[in-house]
Amino acid sequence: MQINTLSEFLTQAGTEFRLYDLGRRLQPLASADFLAIEAHQRPYPWPLQRHAWLAVCYWQSHTVNQPYIWFLKLPLDERGLLNNGAIKYFLASLVEQLGQELSAPLTQEQQQKLAQTPFTFAPSQEKLAAFHARLGLTLKTPPSPYYQGALNYLVNPSQQDWQQLGLQGLAEVAARLHQEPALSQQLVAQWPHLAAAVQTALCQQCEHQPLPRAVEELFMNEISHQLERQEIDDERLSLLLRACAANPTSPQRQQKIATLLKVAPSQALILCLVARLWQDLTDEMLLLSYLNQLAQHHGDIFNSVFNELVTTPALRPLILSNLHHPQLSVAAQRALGQLFSSSS
The missing domain is CATH 1.25.40 (Serine Threonine Protein Phosphatase 5, Tetratricopeptide repeat)
Incomplete structure (x- = not known):
């Protein structure tokens, strides 16, 4: 039996299911959006360390109180697209356990075997x-x-x-x-x-x-x-x-963040924004302030933080269009120059 995508498996098994992202923070992922991601029509929206961290929950109509849950860590390519080979590997392991009965309940032993595949994680x-x-x-x-x-x-x-x-x-x-x-x-x-x-x-x-x-x-x-x-x-x-x-982001919160970047640009704040509140950095002036403070006060983590920012689809176009913005500080320009020269 050849099954190529998670959605295909869950549909053929006759299940109801919900998807959640567990990378940066808990976020529901609509089934229609995931279909487009599986078809490589769009990048994964919330990458973390170039992976999608998915919670997959599915159940039969009579077992809603006891759903099955997988936690899958799936690699993304340089464009942020899902590596379908990883999904096929996991599904092949799943079909090996279930045989032709896709809707059959998994035993504890089968669950443990699936958990040992390289694409699962423990939240x-x-x-x-x-x-x-x-x-x-x-x-x-x-x-x-x-x-x-x-x-x-x-x-x-x-x-x-x-x-x-x-x-x-x-x-x-x-x-x-x-x-x-x-x-x-x-x-x-x-x-x-x-x-x-x-x-x-x-x-x-x-x-x-x-x-x-x-x-x-x-x-x-x-x-x-x-x-x-x-x-x-x-x-x-x-x-x-x-x-x-x-x-959702708001002018009040963005103003608070702007103040914090000026008054208390700690490493805790820098990491908090990239990990949890990246959507606020879609404001151009806030993004530039962030990059300036990152370079000036936390140069040792500049490369890793910048890589997380630029692989986030909501931020990537804005970042790339502002690499030569006149309000970027000398420290930020120097950090960016070193980053790109080392990767070339």
């Missing part, structure tokens, strides 16, 4: 929790037992032991903020009273989920308060900014 615990929280909402399955504990903590944090909270419960809180106004209001009201470790975990989960305006404004205000401190905590600034990453 971080934070991304895995965010993924399961989003998937649970999509499939309308009940939240984990940890969810109620997280809710109880938000109601009265001083009376609850935060160390007993489960990461999955906090992920499920973050995933529900955009659709439950009372929950988001509770979070905003109690934020100053939450343990620092809980604030950190919630920020890390929020970066993967769309946020209501009130919660995004909470994080923006927290950034302003950090900038007013005598000693700026660069890691916390980055954490708060990343928490807003799943929301």
Whole structure:
């Protein structure tokens, strides 16, 4: 049996399926868009280290509560197009396990064999929790037992032991903020009273989920308060900014980023922007400021960061058209010159 694409396999198996990107942050990938990517009609939109990091979830109509999940790390070529050879290799391994019964359930042993192929990966615990929280909402399955504990903590944090909270419960809180106004209001009201470790975990989960305006404004205000401190905590600034990453870019956020690049151009901020908030760098002036600060303060990582930027389809045309922009600093021009001379 010859099957050449993931979509072909999932369709022939008679399954329903959902696709998510787990590279830079959790993002749903529409089936129609993936079809175009498989057909090489467009590059993969969110490459990381020249790979697509996919979560593939599929199920039969009678097994929606127990879907199968693959985490696939698929190489991309120099144009950002999917390496279909890698997919064919994985599918060949899959068909070898299933034979002609594509819709047959996989045993634990078969799942383990598939996990040993070179194109699978294990997501971080934070991304895995965010993924399961989003998937649970999509499939309308009940939240984990940890969810109620997280809710109880938000109601009265001083009376609850935060160390007993489960990461999955906090992920499920973050995933529900955009659709439950009372929950988001509770979070905003109690934020100053939450343990620092809980604030950190919630920020890390929020970066993967769309946020209501009130919660995004909470994080923006927290950034302003950090900038007013005598000693700026660069890691916390980055954490708060990343928490807003799943929301569409806005003039307010871009202005905040512009300020941060001038006042606190730390390595944490530089990496946060390339990894989580690259969409904000589609603003030309912000991109030029970013490249200038990258070259001036973090020259040791210039090449690796620039390579990630220029392989991002949303940024590549803008970057290439501004390589000789008069507002690029001498340091940025020199870094670019060295980069291109070493690769030629």
